[in-house]
Amino acid sequence: MKLSTFYGHSVACGFPSSADDHKEAALSLDDHLITRPASTYIVRANDDSMVNVGIHNGDLLVVDRSLTPKHGDVVVVALDGQLTCKILGRRRGGLISANDKYAHIPIWEGQELIVEGVVKASVRYHRGE
Template structure:
């Protein structure tokens, strides 16, 4: 993958500020977003149940299978064979949406829950990709 310039100065998303013309380094998104390539996969978000976690319909999710999921992680799971992306609530044994229009999903004893990976990042296009 080609390296793209990374500027040392952040860009204002409020009022404009003078630009810093100095490049800090070159950046490969693979190096920045993918720690363990052999354990990483991509999947597109489908729906709006995770919008308040910053995950929107059509976003590209970067999922790492090698991470041990902890309470509060955004995870991709197979619950009784159905894939979903939700917030892991280990304390109360459930999966949480990040949109109040959707209910929490309880995890009942006897259900098959397979964590397919932890969502490390998401990528959103602001113009057709």
């Protein structure tokens, strides 16, 4: 990924704060988002079932296959050959949506569930051009 200029100060999202022009270093998003390139892929989110964990329709998901999935992780799974992004649930015994409009998906005996990876991060475009 191309390097971009990284400023060493943060940006207030509430009231404005004094800004400085201190450029800290060049920054590659790969260094922050992709720890293991050989096991990482990027996929686009396709609906609003995960909005309450900050994943919106059209976001890019950074998915790492090398991570061991834990209950409560956001994962990409193949359930009977169909891909979906959900929360891996323990208490409800299935795949949990992060939007009350969508029911959770129970996992029944005999179904094939393959965890394709753990979602490490998401990237959202705020202005498409």
